[in-house]
Amino acid sequence: MKQRLNAGQITEFLNEVFPGAMDRFVIEDVSPMRARVRMKYSDYQLRPGGTISGPSLMTLADTGLWVALLAIIGREPLSVTSHLDIDFLRKPAPADVVALTVLHKVGKRLAVGDVLMYSDGEDVPCARASVTYAIPSVRNDPPVD
Amino acid sequence: MKQRLNAGQITEFLNEVFPGAMDRFVIEDVSPMRARVRMKYSDYQLRPGGTISGPSLMTLADTGLWVALLAIIGREPLSVTSHLDIDFLRKPAPADVVALTVLHKVGKRLAVGDVLMYSDGEDVPCARASVTYAIPSVRNDPPVD
Amino acid sequence: MKQRLNAGQITEFLNEVFPGAMDRFVIEDVSPMRARVRMKYSDYQLRPGGTISGPSLMTLADTGLWVALLAIIGREPLSVTSHLDIDFLRKPAPADVVALTVLHKVGKRLAVGDVLMYSDGEDVPCARASVTYAIPSVRNDPPVD
Amino acid sequence: MKQRLNAGQITEFLNEVFPGAMDRFVIEDVSPMRARVRMKYSDYQLRPGGTISGPSLMTLADTGLWVALLAIIGREPLSVTSHLDIDFLRKPAPADVVALTVLHKVGKRLAVGDVLMYSDGEDVPCARASVTYAIPSVRNDPPVD
Numbered sequence: 001m002k003q004r005l006n007a008g009q010i011t012e013f014l015n016e017v018f019p020g021a022m023d024r025f026v027i028e029d030v031s032p033m034r035a036r037v038r039m040k041y042s043d044y045q046l047r048p049g050g051t052i053s054g055p056s057l058m059t060l061a062d063t064g065l066w067v068a069l070l071a072i073i074g075r076e077p078l079s080v081t082s083h084l085d086i087d088f089l090r091k092p093a094p095a096d097v098v099a100l101t102v103l104h105k106v107g108k109r110l111a112v113g114d115v116l117m118y119s120d121g122e123d124v125p126c127a128r129a130s131v132t133y134a135i136p137s138v139r140n141d142p143p144v145d
Numbered sequence: 146m147k148q149r150l151n152a153g154q155i156t157e158f159l160n161e162v163f164p165g166a167m168d169r170f171v172i173e174d175v176s177p178m179r180a181r182v183r184m185k186y187s188d189y190q191l192r193p194g195g196t197i198s199g200p201s202l203m204t205l206a207d208t209g210l211w212v213a214l215l216a217i218i219g220r221e222p223l224s225v226t227s228h229l230d231i232d233f234l235r236k237p238a239p240a241d242v243v244a245l246t247v248l249h250k251v252g253k254r255l256a257v258g259d260v261l262m263y264s265d266g267e268d269v270p271c272a273r274a275s276v277t278y279a280i281p282s283v284r285n286d287p288p289v290d
Numbered sequence: 291m292k293q294r295l296n297a298g299q300i301t302e303f304l305n306e307v308f309p310g311a312m313d314r315f316v317i318e319d320v321s322p323m324r325a326r327v328r329m330k331y332s333d334y335q336l337r338p339g340g341t342i343s344g345p346s347l348m349t350l351a352d353t354g355l356w357v358a359l360l361a362i363i364g365r366e367p368l369s370v371t372s373h374l375d376i377d378f379l380r381k382p383a384p385a386d387v388v389a390l391t392v393l394h395k396v397g398k399r400l401a402v403g404d405v406l407m408y409s410d411g412e413d414v415p416c417a418r419a420s421v422t423y424a425i426p427s428v429r430n431d432p433p434v435d
Numbered sequence: 436m437k438q439r440l441n442a443g444q445i446t447e448f449l450n451e452v453f454p455g456a457m458d459r460f461v462i463e464d465v466s467p468m469r470a471r472v473r474m475k476y477s478d479y480q481l482r483p484g485g486t487i488s489g490p491s492l493m494t495l496a497d498t499g500l501w502v503a504l505l506a507i508i509g510r511e512p513l514s515v516t517s518h519l520d521i522d523f524l525r526k527p528a529p530a531d532v533v534a535l536t537v538l539h540k541v542g543k544r545l546a547v548g549d550v551l552m553y554s555d556g557e558d559v560p561c562a563r564a565s566v567t568y569a570i571p572s573v574r575n576d577p578p579v580d
Contacts, residue, residue: 054226055204062199081199082400083373083422085230085520087547087565089540104551104560105524109399110372110424112522114549114563116539125539128549130522130565132373134400227545228518228567230375232402232420234395249406249415250379254544255517255569257377259404259418261394270394273404275377275420277518279545344516345494352489371489375520 001106003032004074010067017077025060027067033103033113035068038120041096052092061086061115061129064099069111069133072103076136082110083132092126093119109135146251148177149219155212162222170205172212178248178258180213183265186241197237206231206260206274209244214256214278217248221281227255228277237271238264254280291396293322294364300357307367315350317357323393323403325358328410331386342382351376351405351419354389359401359423362393366426372400373422382416383409399425436541438467439509445502452512460495462502468538468548470503473555476531487527496521496550496564499534504546504568507538511571517545518567527561528554544570 005013007027014021029036039060041052062081069079098120103113110132117127150158152172159166174181184205186197207226214224243265248258255277262272295303297317304311319326329350331342352371359369388410393403400422407417440448442462449456464471474495476487497516504514533555538548545567552562 051225054207054229055200058203058229059200080196080236081233083230083232084199084203085228085375085565087228087539087567088226089547091225104522104563112524112563128539128547128565130520130563132522230420230520232394232422234402249377249418257379257418273394273402273420275375275418277377341515344497344519345490348493348519349490370486370526371523373520373522374489374493375518377518378516381515 001032001072003030003071005071006030010070013070013075014066021063025063028098030067030071032072033068033106035064035071035099035101037064037067037099037101039097039099041094052094052097054086054088057088057092057097057117057127058084058086058129060097060099060117061127061131064101064115065103065111065113065131065133068101068103068113069106072106073135078136079111079133081131082134084129086127086129088127090124090126093122096120097126107135109137111135146177146217148175148216150216151175155215158215158220159211166208170208173243175212175216177217178213178251180209180216180246182209182212182244182246184242184244186239197239197242199231199233202233202237202242202262202272203229203231203274205242205244205262206272206276209246209260210248210256210258210276210278213246213248213258214251217251217256218280223281224256224278226276227279229274231272231274233272235269235271237262238267241265242271252280254282256280291322291362293320293361295361296320300360303360303365304356311353315353318388320357320361322362323358323396325354325361325391327354327357327389327391329387329389331384342384342387344376344378347378347382347387347407347417348374348376348419350387350389350407351417351421354391354405355393355401355403355421355423358391358393358403359396362396362401363425368426369401369423371421372424374419376417376419378417380414380416383412386410387416397425399427401425436467436507438465438506440506441465445505448505448510449501456498460498463533465502465506467507468503468541470499470506470536472499472502472534472536474532474534476529487529487532489521489523492523492527492532492552492562493519493521493564495532495534495552496562496566499536499550500538500546500548500566500568503536503538503548504541507541507546508570513571514546514568516566517569519564521562521564523562525559525561527552528557531555532561542570544572546570
């Protein structure tokens with residue numbers, strides 16, 4: 001599918017519609033149906049046992065999929081997550097976590113993809129997720145170049 | 146199953162091991178294999194469209210299940226979420242959200258349950274979740290009662 | 291929501307559009323947003339360890355949700371499962387399995403519900419599932435009542 | 436991880452412990468943490484609308500993961516699916532379906548992986564699944580070469 005927005009444009013858009021949303025995240029790479037998003041490490045995400053909290057990883061998965069979707073559909077603030085499931089596989093290191101998203105479908109009504117999350121520098125994932133977004137029927141599509 | 150901790154004891158324990166965890170949550174009721182937990186409304190959870198954010202509801206589902214589990218297994222800080230899946234059904238009102246958890250199984254290694262979440266005063270859920278916790282093999286079980 | 295079809299009408303419809311589909315299933319009860327469906331025991335469902343196979347329980351969950359949905363939307367053959375997730379909780383007995391479905395939402399495009407499955411006579415579930423059906427935009431709604 | 440069984444050995448084992456299980460499936464390739472399994476097309480899998488039934492795809496996902504797992508853990512009949520979730524993305528063609536499994540974790544107690552399913556010859560998946568197997572504590576590990 002054709003890509004409408006690049007990493008900088010998506011970051012700008014998310015900061016506009018959801019101020020502060022990208023304080024913890026860096027979009028490292030976007031290509032059609034794919035995105036790589038980094039969640040910066042910070043102490044406040046920790047939970048007992050010294051691991052990064054589940055909700056932080058869920059937020060990362062949700063953000064990773066949203067970034068990949070916005071790259072395809074453009075500046076559309078009203079897409080919402082309709083389903084998310086996540087498996088926590090390994091205790092994440094106290095470090096940044098990198099999320100690799102692959103979209104499997106961007107339909108008229110639903111977009112579905114998988115997200116693998118890695119502690120920075122590791123080659124086995126600390127978590128996997130799949131996420132479905134519902135796309136509004138009437139979109140605020142921007143003029144696309 | 147026998148209940149080891151009541152609402153006050155669980156709140157106290159969660160605040161000990163995870164300071165601040167309960168700032169947004171109130172345990173309203175706990176009985177064997179069930180819990181009712183309220184997430185207090187606050188503006189910072191909002192996302193575009195004026196709805197409560199998905200990660201806030203995921204955190205509520207995770208907390209609701211944990212509360213029901215701690216009631217059964219006692220002061221055990223090292224249980225961790227191994228799986229969570231959530232369906233977002235309706236746009237939540239800008240209001241408290243109440244989570245009703247039912248545990249279906251508390252085994253030696255895994256606990257599984259469902260969580261239904263309702264905007265305060267509504268009789269249809271805004272989200273449903275199911276959550277699996279992995280329970281450590283060697284538990285720090287406290288003397289009970 | 292208003293109920294359009296009763297147990298007998300749903301059985302008849304499923305046998306029409308999907309011959310043989312109900313050979314293994316009995317719709318025991320249907321009420322608005324709820325259904326109870328029994329899967330009859332037969333040896334061929336067994337897998338190593340003497341338990342009923344996972345795919346049999348998945349088929350039961352899928353059928354249970356479909357029955358509850360058809361009761362609401364009427365004779366609509368083109369609704370399709372878009373998501374199913376299932377947790378296998380306990381080894382089922384070599385016996386009938388009864389599925390209790392509760393629908394949480396029947397929207398214009400999606401229907402979502404939970405299914406609890408019990409070995410006949412047991413009071414704890416052997417499996418839980420949640421299922422999403424996609425409902426076609428243009429429906430073949432029959433004259434109702 | 437080290438691979439204990441090849442495609443032929445896994446097929447032989449599955450036919451031993453679960454006669455008929457592999458009548459519809461061909462293990463096309465196995466490598467450490469990966470498997471490619473083909474489900475042969477047959478008319479009896481069809482459902483209204485002419486598509487391959489959901490339960491057939493769920494069985495394929497379950498089988499694909501099991502094959503990848505057996506390659507790693509060896510002749511162990513008692514591993515059981517503990518969780519499966521599946522998204523149906525596109526109407527499958529009336530053709531074979533090929534499942535590509537990637538295992539993300541094979542731990543002492545749980546194995547987790549993703550399965551992408553493609554109608555034969557297509558380059559976008561008709562379904563995605565993630566599957567968790569519970570591995571028994573005491574294994575019948577064969578002598579490994």
